[in-house]
Amino acid sequence: SSGINAEWPLRPGKRFGLWFYKPVINVLKDYRDVFIETGKKCAKKPIKSFLYSSVLVTTGFLSHYNPSMLDFKTTCLHNHHRLLLVSDFIRKKQADEFINSARMLEREGRLGYCSFLVFSVMFERYIDDDTREFGKVFMKPRLAEYLDRIVDVGFLGDWHYMSNAMIDYDVNEEEFL
Secondary structure: OOOOOOOOOOOOOOOOOHHHHHHHHHHHHHHHHHHHHHHHHHHHOHHHHHHHHHHHHHHHHHHHOOOOHHHHHHHHHHHHHHHHOOOOOOOOHHHHHHHHHHHHHHHHOOEEEEEOOOOEEEEEOOOOHHHHOOOOOOOOOOHHHHHHOEEEEEEOOEEHHHHHHOOOOOOOHHHHO
């Protein structure tokens, strides 16, 4: 026994790249076979394959443009700065209240984020006074309570409640009543 481990790929007289080259080629051949079989199945049922591929592409597109919590915070800060450029007398009250409440929830650490792959939801987390002492969050609401606590819904890179609140943010509608 020469003391060389039989499992070691670099045995004397063997080329260095051979132990790496063969497994890679085998994997590529397997993927080629799968690709050919998939193409044959798509040719047999073109409508079904078109529907599956369109659902897959649409889901990929929507998940790519799904906004994140950082996007919400950035958009909220940008809209807050836009509101600061407008006088209090001219500013739309709904836009001001929405942005201020979202920033307050963020400062208090009560703003939650949940991604559903194709859309996102920002919600108000419920923190009880008793559980605040221990730093635990009570999070078992009923569905009706959960729907009431939704702050914003993000879809296709946009936060829709915030966008609707910021429409004509520089026009105070109460001024014309």
